[in-house]
Amino acid sequence: MKKLLFFLPLLLSTNLFAQEHAWVYLKDKPSEATYIASPLTMLSQRALDRRTKQGISLDNKDVPIEASYYNQIKSATGITVLGKSKWLNAIHVIGQINDINNLNTSFTFIDRIDFANRSLNAKGTVNFKKQKQVLNNHKSKFQSGKPTYNYGDATNQIEMLGGDFLHENGYTGAGIHIAVIDAGFPNVNTLGAFSGLRKNNQILGGYDFVNRSTNFYTGNSHGTHVLSDIAAYKENDFIGTAPDASFYLFRTEDAASETPLEETLWVEAAERSDSLGVDIINTSLGYTTFDNSNYNYSYSDMNGETTFITRGAEIGSSRGMLLVTSAGNSGNSPWKYISAPADANSVFTVGAVNSVETIASFSSYGPTADGRVKPDVLGQGQNVYIVNYISGSNALSNGTSFSSPVMTGVIACFWQAFPNKTNMEIMDIVRKSADRYSNPTDQYGYGVPDFEAAFNVTLSADEFELDGFSIFPNPAGDNLTINIANSNIQDYRILIYNILGKEVLKFHNTQTNVINVSSLNGGIYLLSLSNGNSKKVIKLIKR
Structure with a gap:
């Protein structure tokens, strides 16, 4: 036997x-009209809400x-x-x-x-052909309230991007749903680093598309390591970039083989993610070669419209999801270039730097075959820390496989701060905050983003000027003085929101310019004053 x-x-x-x-x-x-008339037969309410918020209509592709x-x-x-x-x-x-x-x-x-x-x-x-990129530095096929956090070994990779600023201001990914599409998630259901996810029901589900099985805690350890950079939490030892986000875990990659089927399985997983209402997808996979060399791609195929997976990724982005993917680890190889789906125009492609923001030599180059800037941005992917799937201890690794999830988590926190932005707006803001935005290069792309700067610029841009309005003191104690110098303002309303966007105080046409905010806990709030169609939003700090 x-x-x-x-x-x-x-x-x-x-x-x-x-x-x-x-x-x-x-x-x-043929059944298009029937399905379009009954959207909940195709998509969850959360998915429909995401579409509505971003002004995206249902179409034939949803059927x-x-x-x-x-x-x-x-x-x-x-x-x-x-x-x-x-x-x-x-x-x-x-x-x-x-x-x-x-x-x-x-x-x-x-x-x-x-x-x-x-x-x-x-x-x-x-x-479509595929050549799977080596997305770990070793030869593998993967790309690889107001708390104060002690990130332990993860400190540098988080602080490099300004993720600590977002965390300290209460943005830790809460309310954001992330799908990790990878090669397997062994021991995520047992490791202590993920006990918080399990206890708080932050693992919303998953699926093994390779085996067509509901047991997704199997397969290659790559997905477990990728997930750790976003979601792990070991107090004072290691914290991921979005520890309060919620997750779907999808296995589409068979580590033992290289076939075109993996592209199709990835698209199936992305479609499932869309239907469930996922906000962000992380993909630390890339394709350029197969076991059968007749299927291999050439650089000319990295044009954003040839490979099956890239075309699927473009559609996924058009549904309002934000897709983050590894650039690839071929910078030292004759191929050298990014892989699919990193060539997609609407995918956020992440290369790798070391701890002092020098490019990792293995980080794949752009541009795309049609001349677009790729990678979009860079995160730490050389000597980056992960949580080992067997021991549960912290370990160093290399690869854009890990700069991608590090970036994904910080983007999740940023989108939590500005939930009304579209996926395309978020990507544009992050690109513009990067240190080489005005002078991108083939391997650096737009460079390393600064999420603190992006936050402040976005907050300022979202403020609509209302002449003659100011508040003091700020930071405030128990009372806040509203100064309205413009005598034309006769009817106004003041709303104060917490960092989750929940209204916590409301004042309308007060008889005094001093309002009591003693009921607020210390932290950051947004104060909105509106007068007709005009309004101004100010960041309020409560001591």
Whole structure:
């Protein structure tokens, strides 16, 4: 019996190698009107709320693949269905070349078929290959209230970005939902570093797309290490960049192989994330080569519109999610460039620096093949700390695999501070705060962002000037004096919000210019004074 278990994988591998991967694209979605009329059959209320907040309408891409089409292809001779994407209206199949080509003549609802081996496609047909980037510095395929925190070993990687400023002002990722799409999450359900997540129900769910299993605490340890940089909490020893965020954990990467299917599984996970109302996706994976070299990508394919995963990522961003991904670890290799989906225009691509903000030599280069600046920004990815998935102790590692989640967590905290910003606005603000924004380079991109500066600039930009209005003292004690020098202001309202955006005090046309704020706890608040269509927002500090 043991002998059979040794030989069976070899036989399966030989059989699959003789088959080809292909994407079957469908012409339409006959049930579109029915689904669009009933949005909750496609998306959760949280997902719909995210769309509403960002002014994004439902469209054809939100509609599931037509079930009858899927079932007919699944039943076709010689065809095995491995995955599907509603966003791209495509079904991922494997089979003999003739059997796959026969689908075109058998079914009128097929628009086109793209083989992963582009030499098998008709001239001019778009197709996808993959070369998986080494996204750890060693040879692997992954990219790799007002509290005062003692970050322990994580101090430098957090303070470099100004994440400590956001934390100290109460922004720790609370209310932000993050999906981590990776290669596995072993021991996240047992390690002490994640006990807070488990106790506070911050792990909202997950799925193993590789095995089609609800047990996502399996697979390669890479995902556990990535998650630790965002979510781990070991008091006075190690703290992630967004310890109060909530998480979905999705496994799409099979560490034992390199096949085009992993791109499709990633898109499936991104679609699941969208439907659940996820705000941010972290992807510490990248693709440029496969086990079968016929599927390999070239640099010219890193143009933001060729690979399956990149096109899926673009659609994910158009749904209002903010996608953060590793640039890649090929800076020292002949390839040298970023990988997919890091080439996507609307994805936030993160390269790596060391502890003193010098570029890590392994950090992949831009620009994209069509000349756009990539990476977008940089975080610490050389000698960066993670939590080891076996021992639970802190360990040094290298790779853009880890600069990406470090950045993801700080972005989550920043978006918590400015929840009404769109995903595109958040990315633009962060880019502009980076130290090389005015002079980006191929490997540095726009450089290392400063989230404290971004916070202050954004807060100021969100203030609408109302002439003749001021408050003092600020910081305030029990009483606050409102000075309204403009005699034209006859009807006004004052609202005070806490850092979570909850209204805590309200005053309307007070008879005195002194208001009592003694009921407020010490901390940072936003005070809004409005008069008709004009208003001013001021940061109020309560002692």
